[in-house]
Amino acid sequence: MANARILVVDDELIVRESLMGWLRKAGHIVDCAQGGLEALGKIRETEYDLVFLDIKMPDMSGIEVLEKICECSPETMVIMITAYGSVETAVEAMKLGASDYLMKPFEPEHLLVLVDKLLKQKRIIEENVLLKEQVAARRVRYQDLVGASPCMQRLFELIEEVAAVDSPVLIRGETGTGKELVAKAIHAKSRRRYGPFVAINCGAFPENLLESELFGFEAGAFTGAVKTRKGRIEMAEGGTLFLDEVGEIPLKMQIDMLRVLEEKRFQRLGGRDFISVDFRCVAATHGNLEEEIRKGNFRKDLYFRLKVIEIEVPPLRKRKEDIGLLAEYFLSRFRRETNKSVMAITKDAIEFLESYDWPGNVRELENAIERAVVLAKDKVLTRKDFAFLTRQPDVLDEGDKTLEAVEKHHIARVLEECGWNVSKAARVLGINRTTLHNKIKKYNLKDRQQ
């Protein structure tokens, strides 16, 4: 590393000149100082990479100067120059932060090796700091969200801003984009992070069950309510309540929900007393709430109450540059979880994954990687391991092209792919479990493996 900025501090002219001469011949920019005070003045004005510092000087000891350098310019490397007999002081200097020491007279070769070594060290430290700054600025991983694309970077910034306030948030995005992860990130970054994060999928419960699940109930409120139970709203005290698929809240329950959000108090089912709660509401939807308002299925006042702050989570097809990063992330996770030694994904496979449309978004990618890892026979995942993504659907009966027939066929296929895991299949299909159960019953679908 030529062109380093070096300061030689020694009260002996001959030492200063000899060192300066040699260092200049090595291509460095060299200044000198006759004593400690002059040296400190120069160090305050100029950033030096390296300082050669004599231990014994008339105005200030080298140790004192070293301590001051460590305070005001900790990134500067210091080499103590010592005469025979003062090695102990040099060792003490090393303990105080000097990088090394030279005992006069020294081999010229030793000087070359030492200067090269320290300048290399300094460069590595600087690169490291730079890299850390870049990583911090880029934040490829933010809580459990992964993404280096500009839209994800904007999302991370938005989460950071939103977390700082306590207003309700409405998260929008297609199914599988990671809306719940965004909600969790907001909670984790907010002042409520030490409180609970309580999530409820409003589409996963029939109407009466959702009500008791949200508001809780008093003993005897209805048949089977043998003892009082707290609802999710109450459980979220001091924390964040995440209402997933908020568009699925039945119309008549929406008014109760609005009241809770506005008054921060509610009554359990069958209860008389009002219970005050302090929580932050974060809601999510994959649907079009405006359209639901127009159809009369969703209350406008609740909608505006929920969307004080709105966050849009981009679909995976709009951030294809993140696919490689996400694939690596999931690969490393499933490698750990499945204990399989699948170490990498080929460039070709990543290109293939990038070319796919991902209607099920990150969740679909996650499932695809999991499936590929579980079934992989080699240590590297290739394009062939993802061939299932483009497999043509089975041919439908020639005569039956009704929407119902297509739906039945598609649901059956997804169920097969998910190994008849209803929750998983419901997520991929973008419907709730209850709806899927109803469809299974309607179409008389059966697991052929059983």
Next chain:
Amino acid sequence: MPAQPPTILILPLGRLETLVLCVVAGYIQGILKVPVDIGETVEVPQETYIPDRHQYDAGLLICFLREFALSYRCVLGITSVDITLPIFTHVFGEAELGGHAALVSTYRLGKDTHGRRVTDAVFYERVAKVVLHEIGHVFSLYHCGDGKCVMRFSAKLDGLDEIPLYFCDRCYFLLRRMIFRNRAGEGT
């Protein structure tokens, strides 16, 4: 066409074999392509002697040599005494970066790392390498990171034997430019 004024003066400091001076002059003229004069022998000034180290101060000798530069762009002192800079254990040569004086000692160049005498060919080659290296400094060249360049720094004999007896393209280009610039300066 008038003859070019000599650019470099080779000045023997103390007793030296004439052959060494001729070899050095030959290498300088052959590689640097500049005219060279060989001066009369001058005694090594005793005030440059460091009694407790039995060595001569290369820094003071450089100051002494500077007086002889006069009409020469560079004066190169050659000596058989052991030289050093007070902070170092020894040096093979010393030069003023971008100045007028350079100094080379043959004292440590005639033996191998085990103290055995080396052949004349090896000895003269080493002398020539140190001479070219120090003259390079006088013409403002820094140490070179290229392993195939005489401007690479080497304070040990085995290292010196490894570097070649020529400049890398970059250093040679810079050196020729500096020499040409100086010559142009002389003409004005």
